[in-house]
Amino acid sequence: MAYIAPKDYSQDPEIVARVMKVMAGELDLSWMRDTAGAIHARPSQPHYGLTMDDINQGPYGPDRIPEIVRHNFSMAPRGAILPPGLPSLGYRLNRKSEVWSDLAGRLFEEGKSRRWAPAHDVPWDALETSGLSEPQQIAMRQLCTELVSIGLVCADVPARWVWQMNQEFHEIKYLLCVQMIDATRIAEAFRKRALVGRGGLGVDCKELGELLKMVFESGTYPCASASMNLVLFSWVQGLAGQLGATARNRADAYLAVRLAQDATRFVAYGVDHVRQLLRARPAEQESLNGHLDAIENGLVGWLGARETIEPLAILAGGVDPVIRSHARTADLHFVRCAAAGLGDRQGRSPIPRFLSLLGGHA
Amino acid sequence: MPIRFPSIEFFQALQQRTKDAHDVFEKLGYCDTSFGVCVGDQLYGIRFEVYDCVEVRAGGDPAGLDFVLSAPPTVWNDMVASIRKHGGAGIDHTLNTLTHLGDVVRVEYQDAEGHDKFYRFMATIQEFFDQAQHLDVVMG
Numbered sequence: 009m010a011y012i013a014p015k016d017y018s019q020d021p022e023i024v025a026r027v028m029k030v031m032a033g034e035l036d037l038s039w040m041r042d043t044a045g046a047i048h049a050r051p052s053q054p055h056y057g058l059t060m061d062d063i064n065q066g067p068y069g070p071d072r073i074p075e076i077v078r079h080n081f082s083m084a085p086r087g088a089i090l091p092p093g094l095p096s097l098g099y100r101l102n103r104k105s106e107v108w109s110d111l112a113g114r115l116f117e118e119g120k121s122r123r124w125a126p127a128h129d130v131p132w133d134a135l136e137t138s139g140l141s142e143p144q145q146i147a148m149r150q151l152c153t154e155l156v157s158i159g160l161v162c163a164d165v166p167a168r169w170v171w172q173m174n175q176e177f178h179e180i181k182y183l184l185c186v187q188m189i190d191a192t193r194i195a196e197a198f199r200k201r202a203l204v205g206r207g208g209l210g211v212d213c214k215e216l217g218e219l220l221k222m223v224f225e226s227g228t229y230p231c232a233s234a235s236m237n238l239v240l241f242s243w244v245q246g247l248a249g250q251l252g253a254t255a256r257n258r259a260d261a262y263l264a265v266r267l268a269q270d271a272t273r274f275v276a277y278g279v280d281h282v283r284q285l286l287r288a289r290p291a292e293q294e295s296l297n298g299h300l301d302a303i304e305n306g307l308v309g310w311l312g313a314r315e316t317i318e319p320l321a322i323l324a325g326g327v328d329p330v331i332r333s334h335a336r337t338a339d340l341h342f343v344r345c346a347a348a349g350l351g352d353r354q355g356r357s358p359i360p361r362f363l364s365l366l367g368g369h370a
Numbered sequence: 371m372p373i374r375f376p377s378i379e380f381f382q383a384l385q386q387r388t389k390d391a392h393d394v395f396e397k398l399g400y401c402d403t404s405f406g407v408c409v410g411d412q413l414y415g416i417r418f419e420v421y422d423c424v425e426v427r428a429g430g431d432p433a434g435l436d437f438v439l440s441a442p443p444t445v446w447n448d449m450v451a452s453i454r455k456h457g458g459a460g461i462d463h464t465l466n467t468l469t470h471l472g473d474v475v476r477v478e479y480q481d482a483e484g485h486d487k488f489y490r491f492m493a494t495i496q497e498f499f500d501q502a503q504h505l506d507v508v509m510g
Contacts, residue, residue, distance in 0.1 A: 055420035056400075118490070122399030139461075245489055252466035265466055265493050272489040279483060332471050344482045 011095075044068075044089050060113035060179060070108075070179065075288065077102045077174045086176045100172040101229055105288035109280040112179040115273050119186040124266055126197035131258045132204055139256030147319030148260070150210030151251065152202035154316065155267070157212065158244060159195030161220040162274075163188045165236050169229045183277060190270045197263055213315040219306035226299065230285055234296050234348075235303040237278025242344060243307060245271040246337030250330070254323040279348045286349035297350055301357070308362045331366045338363060374510035375450050376409040376443065380502075381416060381426040387501035388423040394497060395421040401494040403487040406430075406438035408478075409446050413438070416498075418491070423498065436484035439465070441475040447509050450502050458500040465496050 017023055029036075047065040051058045064070060068087035080086075081102070082094035101107055109115075140148060166184035173181055202209050223240055226232035245268050252264030286293055310316055311334065321327045338359050345353045354360055373380050388395050395401075401418040408414075413432060417425040432438050445468065452463035461467070468475040469488075479485035488495070 053420070055422075118400050122490075122493075245486075248489075249466060249470045252464065253470035255461060255464075255467075257461065261461060261464055261466065265464075265496070268466070268489045269491075269493060272486045275486055276483065276490065329471065336471065340482060340485065343485075347482045 042089050044087050056117075059117055060182075064113070070177075073104050073108075073176050075104050077104070077176050080176060081174065083175060086178060097175075099174040101169065101177070102174045104177065105285050106229055107173055107177050107180045107233075107281070108284055109180070109277055110284070111276060111280045112183040115277055116179065116183045116186050119183070119190060119270075119273055122269060123189075124193075126193065126200055130197065130200075130262050132200075134258040135204055135260075137257070138260070143322050144256075146210070147322040149202045149207055150315060150319040151247070151323075152198040153210035154213055154216050155198040155244075155247075156195045156202070156209075157216060157220060158240070159191045159193070159198065161224055162191035162236060162240070163195065165224055165232055166191075168224065169232060172229075187274060187277075190273065194267065194270065197266070201259070201263060210319075211315050213310065213313050215306070215309035215313040216316070219303070219310045222303055222306045230282070230292065230296060231299040233278055234282050234300060237274045238282060238344060238348060239278075239300060239303050239307065239341070241271045241274035241278065242341040243311075243337055245275060246333060246340070249337070250320060250324065250333045253329075253333070254325075275344065279344050282348035282350065290349075293350060297353065297356065300345075300350070300353065304353075304357050304359055308358050312362065327366070331363065334366070335363055372506045372508045375502075375507050376412060376414070376446065377510065378414065378426065378428045380505070380507065381407070381414050383505050384498055384501050385416075385423040385426050387504060388418075388421070388498065391501060392421065395494060398494045398497060401491045403436045403491050404434070405488070405495070406432050406435045406440075407446075408432075408438050408440035410443045418494065418498075432478070433480060436479070436487045438478040439469065439475050439488075440478055441468070445474055449499065450507060450509070453500055453502045454507060457503050459496065465492060465499070 026036075045067055047063075047068065049058065049063040049065060052062050053059075066087075070086075073086070080090060080094075081096040081099055082090065083097055084090050084094060138145065166187045170181050170184040173184075175181070199209075201207075219240070223232065223235045226235050248264050248268035248271060252261055252268065255261040255264055282296065286296075317327070317330065320330045324330050324333075341359070342352070342354050342357070345351075373383050398421075400420055402420070404415065404417040406413050406415050413429055415425070415427045415430040415435060416423060449459060449463045449468065452460040459465070465475070469477050477485060477488055479488075
């Protein structure tokens with residue numbers, strides 16, 4: 009059922025009387041007296057323009073957000089005067105540590121600044137002489153198909169949570185909106201790569217679907233953030249590195265570098281978000297680690313799926329480079345987990361055992 | 371006048387190219403990182419702010435850098451030669467290809483976030499090197 013306003017404004021005599029006074033030139037101007045306070049916001053570094061950090065002063069900055077927001081559940085922007093009777097929008101994420109990262113504002117600005125347009129920026133004509141054999145072409149389209157799924161679901165994940173976040177955390181909400189655009193661009197770019205020329209999509213990978221479902225259905229926002237930003241995008245970054253290293257033309261090289269670039273902003277937020285959460289609430293470490301155990305199990309399923317490992321091996325010219333690349337990605341992933349405050353995950357993660365299995369049969 | 375590679379003059383010339391080709395770097399977006407290029411045992415420190423390279427220097431403490439790209443001189447020579455031959459790094463000489471498995475160009479780092487800036491800004495860093503196509507370089 010839709011929300012209904014508490015009164016019929018068009019029939020409210022009090023409002024009509026007030027409007028008539030304004031029309032007669034009798035202005036109240038009480039809203040002009042009740043300002044929240046002036047600041048002197050200017051670009052601190054002219055090359056950057058006016059940044060989020062430049063305007064985050066005094067009552068408008070994030071430093072004064074309490075750990076638990078109880079004073080504002082409305083649509084009012086942070087720092088505005090809150091008259092009595094504002095409607096609650098029913099936010100569920102009202103703890104700063106559940107969502108916060110000091111990096112978010114900068115990553116938001118960076119994401120907009122480093123935008124690219126697949127339609128025009130990818131040198132698509134380079135694919136006319138792609139340098140790929142027919143099996144490699146099919147393998148590339150298969151991996152593109154999986155990246156489209158990843159992009160689509162990773163646009164959905166922030167969309168599932170952003171409207172539940174209190175408006176006081178607007179930097180995070182801004183960033184999540186950029187994440188949706190970035191993830192959508194991944195889906196767009198790799199769908200175009202799969203279909204360009206005499207192309208076609210590949211086979212949907214069931215194990216990838218299971219992984220993405222686990223990420224999407226994470227029960228809390230910290231679990232969703234850790235699983236998507238910290239885990240999944242670490243491996244998307246690694247996949248981008250593999251695609252770049254095996255690229256035989258400028259279009260695929262371009263796509264790989266941009267995929268890595270965009271994936272790494274997700275990773276940067278994930279590391280900083282989890283770190284700030286665990287500094288504020290160390291007891292959350294075990295629940296996050298427990299969730300990541302399940303996510304990494306799903307990750308192993310995806311990496312080991314025929315639809316994933318076989319095209320990677322075909323593009324790389326064998327399974328050895330794939331194993332080495334996965335090992336490098338795993339090393340970086342565990343370093344990031346430790347940096348985020350999750351401790352040493354190698355002992356409990358299924359990833360090292362999976363890599364040992366691959367190495368033993370290579 | 372030819373510029374020798376590797377040398378501080380080479381990196382200073384690339385720094386100037388980020389200003390001469392400002393539109394190219396502006397389109398790539400913000401790039402905020404301090405990184406190192408280690409040619410053999412010679413370290414060059416490079417700092418980017420916003421769209422421009424704002425500082426290059428020889429030597430310094432690698433611990434203060436986000437990451438260091440380290441390789442023998444022959445690897446760097448081949449990359450610069452490829453850039454000059456193809457008008458930008460050839461497909462086998464991109465930073466992504468050379469660093470991916472860590473056995474041609476090593477990405478050395480103190481922490482994961484420093485390392486990740488290499489990926490966040492790789493397109494800009496690749497373009498920085500690709501500007502060598504406009505220089506008269508002699509391998510030294």
